[in-house]
Amino acid sequence: MGYGRLGPTESDPGEGSGTSLDINEPQHATPRVPPPRKKKIIFLAIFSIALIAASAVSAALFLGIGTRASGQPQPSSLTHRKPTQAISKTCSKTRFPSLCVSSLLNFPGSTRASESDLVHISFNMTLQHFNKALYLSSAISYVNMGTRVRSAFDDCLELLEDSIEALSRSLSTVAPSHGRGAGGGSPADVVTWLSAALTNQDTCTEGFEGVNGAVKNQMTEKLKDLTELVSNCLAIFAATNGDDFSGVPIQNKRRLLTENDDISYEDSFPRWLGRRERKLLDLPVPAIRADIIVSGDGNGTCKTIAEAIKRAPEYSNRRTIIYVRAGRYEENNLKVGRKKWNLMFIGDGKGKTIISGGKSVFNNLTTFHTASFAATGAGFIARDMTFENWAGPAKHQAVALRVGADHAVVYRCNIIGYQDTLYVHSNRQFFRECDVYGTVDFIFGNAAVVFQNCSLYARKPMDFQKNTITAQNRKDPNQNTGISIHACRILATPDLAPLKGTFQTYLGRPWKLYSRTVFMLSFIGDHVHPRGWLEWNTTFALDTLYYGEYMNYGPGGAVGQRVQWPGYRVITSTIEASKFTVSQFIYGSTWLPSTGVAFLAGLSV
Numbered sequence: 001m002g003y004g005r006l007g008p009t010e011s012d013p014g015e016g017s018g019t020s021l022d023i024n025e026p027q028h029a030t031p032r033v034p035p036p037r038k039k040k041i042i043f044l045a046i047f048s049i050a051l052i053a054a055s056a057v058s059a060a061l062f063l064g065i066g067t068r069a070s071g072q073p074q075p076s077s078l079t080h081r082k083p084t085q086a087i088s089k090t091c092s093k094t095r096f097p098s099l100c101v102s103s104l105l106n107f108p109g110s111t112r113a114s115e116s117d118l119v120h121i122s123f124n125m126t127l128q129h130f131n132k133a134l135y136l137s138s139a140i141s142y143v144n145m146g147t148r149v150r151s152a153f154d155d156c157l158e159l160l161e162d163s164i165e166a167l168s169r170s171l172s173t174v175a176p177s178h179g180r181g182a183g184g185g186s187p188a189d190v191v192t193w194l195s196a197a198l199t200n201q202d203t204c205t206e207g208f209e210g211v212n213g214a215v216k217n218q219m220t221e222k223l224k225d226l227t228e229l230v231s232n233c234l235a236i237f238a239a240t241n242g243d244d245f246s247g248v249p250i251q252n253k254r255r256l257l258t259e260n261d262d263i264s265y266e267d268s269f270p271r272w273l274g275r276r277e278r279k280l281l282d283l284p285v286p287a288i289r290a291d292i293i294v295s296g297d298g299n300g301t302c303k304t305i306a307e308a309i310k311r312a313p314e315y316s317n318r319r320t321i322i323y324v325r326a327g328r329y330e331e332n333n334l335k336v337g338r339k340k341w342n343l344m345f346i347g348d349g350k351g352k353t354i355i356s357g358g359k360s361v362f363n364n365l366t367t368f369h370t371a372s373f374a375a376t377g378a379g380f381i382a383r384d385m386t387f388e389n390w391a392g393p394a395k396h397q398a399v400a401l402r403v404g405a406d407h408a409v410v411y412r413c414n415i416i417g418y419q420d421t422l423y424v425h426s427n428r429q430f431f432r433e434c435d436v437y438g439t440v441d442f443i444f445g446n447a448a449v450v451f452q453n454c455s456l457y458a459r460k461p462m463d464f465q466k467n468t469i470t471a472q473n474r475k476d477p478n479q480n481t482g483i484s485i486h487a488c489r490i491l492a493t494p495d496l497a498p499l500k501g502t503f504q505t506y507l508g509r510p511w512k513l514y515s516r517t518v519f520m521l522s523f524i525g526d527h528v529h530p531r532g533w534l535e536w537n538t539t540f541a542l543d544t545l546y547y548g549e550y551m552n553y554g555p556g557g558a559v560g561q562r563v564q565w566p567g568y569r570v571i572t573s574t575i576e577a578s579k580f581t582v583s584q585f586i587y588g589s590t591w592l593p594s595t596g597v598a599f600l601a602g603l604s605v
Helices: 036-062 085-091 097-105 115-138 147-174 187-207 214-222 226-240 275-282 305-311 574-578 582-586
Strands: 028-031 292-294 320-324 327-329 334-336 343-346 353-357 373-375 381-383 386-389 401-403 408-411 414-416 422-424 428-432 435-438 440-445 448-452 455-458 467-472 482-486 489-492 505-508 516-520 546-550 568-570
Touching: 085 097, 085 115, 097 115, 097 226, 115 147, 115 214, 115 226, 147 187, 147 214, 147 226, 187 226, 275 343, 275 381, 292 305, 305 320, 305 334, 401 408, 428 582, 435 440, 448 582, 455 467, 467 482, 467 516, 482 582, 505 516, 505 546, 546 574
Parallel strands: 292 320, 320 343, 327 353, 334 373, 343 381, 353 386, 373 401, 381 408, 386 414, 401 422, 408 428, 414 435, 422 440, 428 448, 435 455, 440 467, 448 482, 455 489, 467 505, 482 516, 516 546, 546 568
Antiparallel strands: none
């Protein structure tokens, strides 16, 4: 959540009370010694721009358009050119049509392109803009910055790199010259990756909220239009492939399953897990042969988790198993980066293998930067461990676990904190048999995520605060994101239970305009307020959000006194509810659901 934003209070249910930290830090132009990572970023950015320029030339040649050696179009009064019918029709589908038209007109080959060609041209053009933004942003890496500004700046560089990879994979999937599916992806994958890139830009921008100074001003200029460009890509692709992916507004989708459709059940976990991984999630620890063993006493391969992550291969299609023996591991902001694919962390059990940290926004960090453990590498799995942030409620935003990895699975884990405990940042995620503890917005983010058979515990917050279980931040109606809580238990911790009349708890509140959250077939305790849901700020997003409840039970599950917002609904259709199950919400319609004894692909076995 935004830096300095406090929890909801009785007097102001939207922004809360308390004083924001003063983070208006002066910026100095004194150069620093360039760290190795920054040198690498600049090199990669320059290399990427060269590749995209070459790609632009190729696109122009493919479409028969003359270019200069630089890949730029011949000077032909671009500012006075009118869009072709194909460009006008394509851009009419977007949320930012003027930018769509002007940006396409400035890209080689667009004026002779068909609507089909314009799909991949829009991807190519957007990727070129991102590479340029990374290059220009990296150029100010050596400016001295205060801690808070440096945190936001580093977030943006990391997120730009992640977005470039997401856009590159999307482009290689849709570009006709590479063949359908050349990028190894499906339409559902493309929508997921574009949704993640859009979320990344949102997170980058939020990091500079409350900050003034030269760095913020320069970054605002260098990142100009990126969010809108990705949004336009997403809209164009969604309009072309609307029947092939999940997660778009329900009224815009064809029916995928009926109440009588036959769903096959094969294994214990999602189809994106191979047979070996599904077995690994069920095997006892002694039967698993780990690639790397972490033991704080020195009797393993590594003494620290950071060293184990460093040893793991990059972009590996083979599963790397890291066994973390019982103990408390407090290392500085552990992260599985985007290059570390298919890492599986196995502990000795909840409360036995503990990864902890105490970073919070009071350390002059962005919320994104406070995570005790973060994972963005595709195929991330965690099993039988605890992730904790012990900063406490008075420190406000303090993340225990942040996940931005696609096809992520978190199984039989504890995730413990107060405000902003679990950051389900982006991409597709699945949580099974986990216990999550917190107070304000303690499950938040913009992933497409399903929680199944989990226990979500509201804790005693600070005085005058309200508890909110979720804060979902879907910003664009074409994003395939949302939080689905299916067959879970919504409970109060022992310190809150006797005080439930003093501290109110709500199922969620809308962080962004198209916030989307559903609770289905879950037990809801009596600590949840009869209204169920809380406003963010007066009427914000109440008619654009999608909040739903389907056949929940327990003393807090009654819907008779629920909010009467236009975007809230009591779901009565199994067809509508099924759209938020594993098989449809995080698989995509092109994947068959897979399940077993402990996994539900649909609403029920």
